[in-house]
Amino acid sequence: METTLKEMRDAAPLSGVDSKTTVGGGVEDVYGEDSATEEQSMTPWTVSVASGYSLLRDPHHNKGLAFSEKERDSHYLRGLLPPVVVNQDLQVKKLMNCIRNYQVPLQKYMAMMDYQEHNERLYYKLLIENVEELLPIVYTPTVGEACQKYGSILGRPQGLFISLKEKGKVLEVLKNWPEKKIQVIVVTDGERILGLGDLGCQGMGIPVGKLSLYTALGGIRPSACLPVTIDVGTNNEDLLNDEFYIGLRQRRATGQEYAELLHEFMSAVKQNYGEKVLIQFEDFANHNAFDLLAKYGATHLVFNDDIQGTASVVLAGVMAALKLVGGTLADQKFLFLGAGEAGTGIAELIALEISKQTETPVEETRKNIFLVDSKGLIVKSRMESLQNFKKPWAHEHEPIRELVDAVKAIKPTVLIGSSGVGRTFTKEVVETMASLNEKPVIFALSNPTSQSECTAKEAYTWSKGRAIYASGSPFDPIVYNGKTYAPGQANNAYIFPGFGLGLIISGAIRVHDDMLLAASEALAAEVTQENFDKGLIFPPFTNIRKISAHIAARVAAKAYELGLATRLPQPQDLVAYAESCMYSPNYRNYR
Template sequence: MGREYDQDTTVGNSTLRIRTRGRAVLSNPMTNRGTAFTAAEREDLEIDGLMPTGFTTLENQTRRVYEQFRSNKSMLGKFLTLNALRDRNEVLFYHLLSSHLEEMLPVIYTPTIGEAIERFSSTYNRPRGVFLSIDHPEKIEKSLLNYGLGAEDVDLICVTDSEGILGIGDQGIGGIQIAIGKLSVYTAAAGIHPRRSIPVVLDTGTDNLGLLSNDLYLGERHSRVRGQRYDDFIEQFVQTVTRVFPNAMIHWEDVGTANAYRILDRYKDEVCTFNDDIQGTAAVVLAALLAAVEVTGVDLDDHRIVVFGAGSAGMGIAGLVRDEMLRTGRSETEEEAYSRFWPIGIQGLYLEGDHRLHDFQKPWARKRLDIAGWDVQDPERMTLLDVVRNVRPTILIGTSTRGGAFTREVVEEMARHSTRPIIFPLSNPTSRAEATPADLLEWTEGRALVATGSPFEPVDVEGVRHTIAQSNNALIFPGLGLGVAVSRASRVTEGMISAAAKALAGMVNTWRPGAPLLPSMSDLRLVSATVAIAVVRQASEEGVAQVAVEDPIQQVYERMWQPRYPDIEAI
């Protein structure tokens, strides 16, 4: 661990052994507890007189900083307030966050994190994370070690190359904020100790001319590097991480579409790696689909699925659902499973032979024979409405970021042929959602089963209050990471991701009219623990767990760090 203190971070709350004295104690966010130091602790640590004499509990400190948080009128102001608190007192930050997680998640993560990323260079304050430049690959190992953690101290490395940040695209070095935000959720939701993870940005340049022309921009000032040099940089990073931190899961975040699938396919069978945009999104959507399918009474294999906006997230969803069909359904071949899906991109329905498709999209393209006899205006660009009219889908998934794309005409056409249409407008932020739950329920007379990517208020239809499930990756990735850490899994398998999705789906009771298809975001600690237990068991069953799984419930419980001030020993 660090030179200033020692603590066993593999158990919930072990004794904090502090070496430093005086102001150095107060300057480290993991050793500082401000006015919550007792008189004896102040004496032992030589900090008498360096703060007001009054003693305050963690609970009262939390009340005070919550009032400060609420006094900020802008979301970015709230974000910066929380950032400053974390830099001052990490336990207090996570205690506040855990106490108000549902309220604060949109501040430390999407959507506010987008603005923080865009303004990273202009609001830059205290550095956090590791910045790796493609122009200096020889510094990768030294830079990672400079973070101050040992080989056995790291469970998670969240890394981005910042090319596909949320819905705002290439953000250069500012993408470090998405990695920081993601790891904050791991800690608040799943109890991953804040000193067992490292946020990393791979600075490969940027094609964002606004950043390159900004004198305050802090990243490499050249266009984004691609091709073999990029691949070599990724290879060196992965090999260095797995050598220096052999138990760490590499979590890829907001990597550009062209690279995300290639990287995942390249390393998923060699190292412990996970792409949240592909696999995390897919897992939480699969959970919602499993809950919705239970309501319809129609087996998953018998549904016809349209994926609108079939990029990395959309195809990740389709891939996991396909695998679930093959694993548990009646589909005996991949061809049978593929036949249930109709992917649509900006060029219309994916058709065989379209050179514009990426390699990961090509297996999903439909044959020309599949559309023979369709009555459409343009056979070379079949629209969403064309597909809905001819396919009569029972499931419609939106990952397009095209706000309002699920029009009344499209939805009513779908509802004419489906008793309980399953419609998931998943794009973020709210303005980019393909439809609002209120419209979907109105256009289907309350019959639609809805999950969204953004939070929406409940909708009342004919005396029934419909609580809208938010398909937020935070329902999956924290528990998955915790399960990997507890089991020390050598790989993240499709079986583990499926187990996580099924555990999540099993936490809801969809038989009550208007019930949500997913658990509430306010229950994230319980959700994460439940998901983690399922992941640990699956890792053990598949033989990828590197520790004995004897009591997964107890092992998960003991590993979850609680944001409380631990006992202190001055050494």
């Protein structure tokens, strides 16, 4: 190997320096590092050999102290590690002890990112085996704080940053990414991160976090995942004035300039990775989210988690809740606080499911679903001023300004919050719901925890323990009148990893609404009687990989049924096939 390197270096001397300069002590400076000055250029030589020192710094192959005696000999690791050999299970135990010693969630997040950068398989084994404990750390709610402080805590950058500087060169940028077989891209422009607003380039924490869950919960191999941030600037004055901000220091590009960059990106992705790569839009502002989904839904395999993923998981929760409430989906009356991506997306999927169950036109099934936005109830008299995505929900009704008055007038059985505004389900609102229903269904979905429309404690206390409650961010179990209530979490992580896996194993080329309905039905079917006995309307995350496999199977089956699958012939047992395709984080033996 040394001869080969010498030949390479002799054939291509370093630019601006003598490639064989002798420095003090007679050491040959083949890289020119000691003789180069700031004015002189040098070539940044790198040699990738999976052995020795470089192996310990390769997160894809590093095993740390788990390298066997034989591996240490054959891969030149002797002396580079302490003499002890430990197994992966003991490494997991040690790291969990370290994580639990941190008191601040952001410190735990940073520790997890550090593990991911140093030992990929150990990171995923840690996450898979402790998913309920670590999910709030790598995802909601801690990831929101991480995005706010991303410029200060950023270590080794993850994913691709495509800014306006790269306009006209996006395909070249994609080719800079080392992995060539990409199956899932999660992309954001950072304009509407959780309930935190415009975080610009620092929104990268969201695609990174989502793709960790694609791997841990859905079994998509890490090398097939690509996080992307499209940086068109930010309107966040605090970030523009922050010396540690990592993005473009300009106000957001809009209109044609924005559309051209997004179109170049979408075209380049298809050209570079083919039409079966899943592109998940994440945390785009309403005005762009709906447009992008409508524009590219017919030409690309695209999915918006805020619109479609949230809708699918909430529909599953409502369907499961009916086992406790009684009646059918068509018997319910729905009231939403919030008419953005999440609210209208959930409303439409519920209307589609009722339409499917009752064979009634969706225009009819929408009539029992009411939405309240910042100006009050969405009604026909407001039609001219409404954004297009709100217009299907403008019903014949007198205008109502306040939520509590809307609850009293409409008498909903299900109240769903997706407003992004905390504490909007007041005591009066919850008590009114409880006075109208024996078991009021109340979903406070806004993230992070501080933005939740009401807490689990408030919902159970104000409803005297009768509410069937779910939130977007996790809440601890609540004790009320001597009884323990386990609040559900309508977490998109129940749906999107299995949904994506289903698209991939079937080779789907488009997303269809019926696939989302299939995912909801599959998730609702995973809630056991034991879960219902505890008041749970979502299954525990401890079994999430099995759940994801069942969701994937139902989604794949629907893709085959609709003629959208390209991986032929269809496997006989789709659940078993989904499980067989899942990434395993267990260490491999090296020759």
